[in-house]
Amino acid sequence: MTLAQVAAAGTTSGHRAAPVHVDPVDVPLGAALVALADPVRRALVRELSGAVDWERTCGTFDVPVTKATLSRHFSVLREAGLLEQRDAGPRRLNRLRRAEFDTRFPGLLDLVLREGE
Numbered sequence: 393m394t395l396a397q398v399a400a401a402g403t404t405s406g407h408r409a410a411p412v413h414v415d416p417v418d419v420p421l422g423a424a425l426v427a428l429a430d431p432v433r434r435a436l437v438r439e440l441s442g443a444v445d446w447e448r449t450c451g452t453f454d455v456p457v458t459k460a461t462l463s464r465h466f467s468v469l470r471e472a473g474l475l476e477q478r479d480a481g482p483r484r485l486n487r488l489r490r491a492e493f494d495t496r497f498p499g500l501l502d503l504v505l506r507e508g509e
Contacts, residue, residue, distance in 0.1 A: 411479075414471050416493045416497070417496055419496065427471070438507075439454075440488035441488055446487055447485070
């Protein structure tokens with residue numbers, strides 16, 4: 393496959409598709425609540441809230457799930473407008489979309505981040 397074909401196919405490294413993101417303004421409340429209902433996803437959000445944007449790669453999260461399950465959790469968070477990802481070679485970097493999500497759902501993320509205090 394040529395570089396032009398890779399770009400046209402929407403892949404970034406030749407072996408996986410680029411992540412698809414949903415703008416938080418397009419996320420219904422139910423989808424946001426479903427995304428935040430799972431304890432593993434809440435743990436991911438909490439870990440990302442304490443990290444510098446684009447600092448954490450997918451493999452650096454300490455959660456008790458398989459790689460495939462973790463990938464699905466990241467997908468749900470993207471679909472809920474909570475997470476943005478970008479590829480940097482073989483690594484996928486993550487950013488919590490806190491400001492955008494807070495604009496759409498004021499106070500919701502604060503409740504999640506205060507859980508367990």
